[in-house]
Amino acid sequence: MSVYEKNNIDSSQVKSHALAILVENQVGALARVVSMFSARGYNIDSLTVAKVTEDENISRITIITSGTRMKIEQIKSQLGRIVLVHKVVDLTSEGDFVSRELIFVKVKSKGEKRVEALRTADIFRAKVVDSTKQSFIFELTGSSDKLNAFIVLMKDLGLVEVARTGSVAISRGSLKIN
Amino acid sequence: MLYTGAEIVIKVLRKLDVEYIFGYPGGAILPIYDEIFKQNKIRHILVRHEQGAVHMAEGYARSTGKVGVVLVTSGPGATNAVTGLTDALMDSIPILCLTGQVPTHLIGTDAFQEADTVGITRSCTKHNYLVKDINLIQESILEGYQIASSGRPGPVVIDLPKDIQNSKTKYKENIKLRSKFKIKEKKTYAKNYNIQINKAIDLIKISKKPIVYIGGGLINSGNKASTELQKFSKLTNFPITSTLMGLGAFPASNIIFLGMLGMHGTYEANMSMHDCDLMINLGARFDDRITGRLDGFSPNSKKIHIDIDPSSINKNVEVDLPIIGDVSKILKLINKELTNGKFKKLSFTSDWWKKITKWKKKNCLSFINSKKIIKPQQALVTLNKKITDKDFFITTEVGQHQMWAAQYIKFEKPKRWMTSGGLGTMGYGFPAAIGVQIAHRKSLVICVAGEASFLMNLQELSTVKQYRLPVKIFILNNKYLGMVRQWQEFFHGGRYSESYTDSLPDFVKLAESYGIKGVRATKPEDLDIVINDMINYDGPVIADICVDEKENVFPMIPSGAAHNEMKLKDSDNIATSTKEGKMLV
Numbered sequence: 001m002s003v004y005e006k007n008n009i010d011s012s013q014v015k016s017h018a019l020a021i022l023v024e025n026q027v028g029a030l031a032r033v034v035s036m037f038s039a040r041g042y043n044i045d046s047l048t049v050a051k052v053t054e055d056e057n058i059s060r061i062t063i064i065t066s067g068t069r070m071k072i073e074q075i076k077s078q079l080g081r082i083v084l085v086h087k088v089v090d091l092t093s094e095g096d097f098v099s100r101e102l103i104f105v106k107v108k109s110k111g112e113k114r115v116e117a118l119r120t121a122d123i124f125r126a127k128v129v130d131s132t133k134q135s136f137i138f139e140l141t142g143s144s145d146k147l148n149a150f151i152v153l154m155k156d157l158g159l160v161e162v163a164r165t166g167s168v169a170i171s172r173g174s175l176k177i178n
Numbered sequence: 179m180l181y182t183g184a185e186i187v188i189k190v191l192r193k194l195d196v197e198y199i200f201g202y203p204g205g206a207i208l209p210i211y212d213e214i215f216k217q218n219k220i221r222h223i224l225v226r227h228e229q230g231a232v233h234m235a236e237g238y239a240r241s242t243g244k245v246g247v248v249l250v251t252s253g254p255g256a257t258n259a260v261t262g263l264t265d266a267l268m269d270s271i272p273i274l275c276l277t278g279q280v281p282t283h284l285i286g287t288d289a290f291q292e293a294d295t296v297g298i299t300r301s302c303t304k305h306n307y308l309v310k311d312i313n314l315i316q317e318s319i320l321e322g323y324q325i326a327s328s329g330r331p332g333p334v335v336i337d338l339p340k341d342i343q344n345s346k347t348k349y350k351e352n353i354k355l356r357s358k359f360k361i362k363e364k365k366t367y368a369k370n371y372n373i374q375i376n377k378a379i380d381l382i383k384i385s386k387k388p389i390v391y392i393g394g395g396l397i398n399s400g401n402k403a404s405t406e407l408q409k410f411s412k413l414t415n416f417p418i419t420s421t422l423m424g425l426g427a428f429p430a431s432n433i434i435f436l437g438m439l440g441m442h443g444t445y446e447a448n449m450s451m452h453d454c455d456l457m458i459n460l461g462a463r464f465d466d467r468i469t470g471r472l473d474g475f476s477p478n479s480k481k482i483h484i485d486i487d488p489s490s491i492n493k494n495v496e497v498d499l500p501i502i503g504d505v506s507k508i509l510k511l512i513n514k515e516l517t518n519g520k521f522k523k524l525s526f527t528s529d530w531w532k533k534i535t536k537w538k539k540k541n542c543l544s545f546i547n548s549k550k551i552i553k554p555q556q557a558l559v560t561l562n563k564k565i566t567d568k569d570f571f572i573t574t575e576v577g578q579h580q581m582w583a584a585q586y587i588k589f590e591k592p593k594r595w596m597t598s599g600g601l602g603t604m605g606y607g608f609p610a611a612i613g614v615q616i617a618h619r620k621s622l623v624i625c626v627a628g629e630a631s632f633l634m635n636l637q638e639l640s641t642v643k644q645y646r647l648p649v650k651i652f653i654l655n656n657k658y659l660g661m662v663r664q665w666q667e668f669f670h671g672g673r674y675s676e677s678y679t680d681s682l683p684d685f686v687k688l689a690e691s692y693g694i695k696g697v698r699a700t701k702p703e704d705l706d707i708v709i710n711d712m713i714n715y716d717g718p719v720i721a722d723i724c725v726d727e728k729e730n731v732f733p734m735i736p737s738g739a740a741h742n743e744m745k746l747k748d749s750d751n752i753a754t755s756t757k758e759g760k761m762l763v
Contacts, residue, residue: 027296028306028308031297073492074492077491078489080488081304081487081488083305084305
């Protein structure tokens with residue numbers, strides 16, 4: 001999109017997309033990817049990165065971004081220009097995919113609220129990974145929506161702090177992206 | 179046998195047939211300068227400012243099709259090069275820039291003349307390297323050179339810490355490059371273009387009102403691309419217009435050439451773009467100087483876009499048929515199909531050509547000449563007349579003079595016109611002219627300049643003198659930042675805020691102080707003699723052409739307007755530019 005059209009983007013055309021980006025595991029690869037997003041004014045809703053090959057040559061970046069179809073296409077080709085980027089796949093438009101993230105939620109409460117927190121965690125199948133007389137730390141894995149719902153419930157039950165990984169995603173079926 | 183990193187740098191550059199390095203020494207790059215001293219195959223051109231070095235390399239690269247090589251020191255050396263690197267990135271010019279760096283163990287300690295060069299240049303290079311392992315120095319340079327020159331060309335920085343330049347390793351005679359980026363560039367191209375070519379041919383066949391819009395990509399694609407375009411034009415008779423960067427890729431004297439399009443393009447080019455039913459974009463990128471208001475941009479046309487860079491497709495304008503690849507190859511395929519299919523070319527008596535001829539009759543580049551004062555347009559018309567049968571190259575700075583040069587100087591061949599299109603860098607033209615002259619010693623190289631742009635890199639006069647380069651600096655001196663003044667007149671109520679340059683130097687005396695010839699024209703009748711003097715003098719010349727201070731560039735599409743809303747003269751009410759338009763540059 002250009003400056004000339006900035007006010008007339010139909011917001012119903014803006015969709016969230018999960019991008020899987022395979023990059024050479026070298027200094028500056030992540031910086032180039034991230035600075036492309038900021039330089040061109042694209043959003044990063046979440047970002048994860050880790051080495052994924054045994055020889056440690058390739059890192060996989062998962063970025064959740066949003067935009068119109070044309071903008072997502074543009075993001076893909078701008079990523080493709082980066083020399084250290086091997087492959088970019090838009091999981092959202094390629095078909096079905098699974099995506100998960102992990103959170104730690106620290107809750108501090110007493111009495112009934114403490115019991116309620118534990119009960120809610122049980123419903124969500126969250127694990128208790130740390131416990132003191134006043135607090136719990138819950139670990140929970142799931143879709144972003146599920147995690148959001150859990151956080152909302154915990155707000156009334158003494159939520160202190162949240163640590164969150166951001167989404168990782170992979171396409172369903174037997175095909176490999178590279 | 180073991181070689182130092184610095185020795186390897188020179189060995190690799192020699193293997194790559196590098197003839198010239200544009201550079202400036204400093205602490206962190208001394209080992210490489212020592213190696214330069216010990217050999218005489220590669221000529222080093224000592225610049226007077228690192229920005230000048232990159233622009234010279236750009237001029238060299240743009241006029242030869244080779245990679246321009248730059249050598250600077252760490253810290254300020256590297257940061258001074260940033261403007262040039264950004265310029266090269268925007269205009270897709272192959273540059274290899276080697277920067278010195280503090281030794282690896284001092285990186286991150288805020289050492290003397292340390293700067294995060296790879297960090298700073300990440301967004302203004304196609305790719306960059308910090309070589310921390312002596313065993314990777316050879317690969318990095320070879321790879322960087324290849325990245326700079328392949329696909330859509332661009333600048334590459336290689337940051338070389340001083341300890342790496344001094345430590346020793348083996349020189350690998352047969353080196354196998356990690357070929358991943360080569361594979362990548364191939365991957366983006368289709369295996370065969372049959373389907374796309376057929377679709378293109380179908381569109382070409384049914385088109386009644388076609389236009390071909392060419393850009394700098396055609397020049398980067400090499401002389402072959404221009405040859406194929408000429409074949410295409412003979413086969414189709416389609417009108418052709420060019421962006422600022424594409425000038426020269428098609429001969430200006432050919433009757434089907436409509437001149438430059440865009441903000442200061444010709445009436446016929448812009449009207450054809452607006453009214454066409456088929457637009458064929460060859461190696462251009464729908465830049466905002468070209469399109470004007472997007473929702474008014476060529477509303478009724480099918481668009482074919484041929485470009486080597488996938489990210490250029492659908493960036494600003496959504497097209498109907500994108501073809502990704504080298505434009506010369508694709509044009510060749512299209513030409514073959516057209517020849518085989520016995521395509522019937524567009525006749526000059528067709529309605530479309532009649533319409534275009536009518537637009538041409540507007541004579542949009544005409545201007546009212548004066549007997550009292552030199553009109554800048556007249557200066558360039560005269561210059562054009564006197565160089566037209568010579569082997570000439572033109573570079574420009576940025577502003578009004580640049581647009582006038584694009585309008586009034588006629589180019590017949592590619593790689594003859596060097597200008598800063600994307601970034602619009604004042605101070606580009608003079609060093610670029612030096613780079614061109616170094617590559618073409620016998621040719622006539624003229625930098626068409628404005629006095630303000632020239633002041634931005636005039637230190638290179640010293641370089642011109644040192645290497646006896648007969649560069650001609652043709653200054654259209656109106657004492658204003660002309661283009662800024664024009665916008666202030668049109669859009670800011672004539673309040674000339676800071677656009678007048680007081681205390682200009684006497685350019686003739688300035689030239690003389692460097693031992694260079696200086697000439698001046700103040701009256702229209704001086705023009706002939708002064709230009710003859712300049713062209714015929716064997717050596718560098720500054721020609722100070724004192725022109726009308728308040729002349730404006732026309733035609734003009736004001737920001738936020740469409741192609742058919744062009745202003746052709748001062749009396750057209752240009753101040754009606756929309757509120758949204760005023761927000762734009």
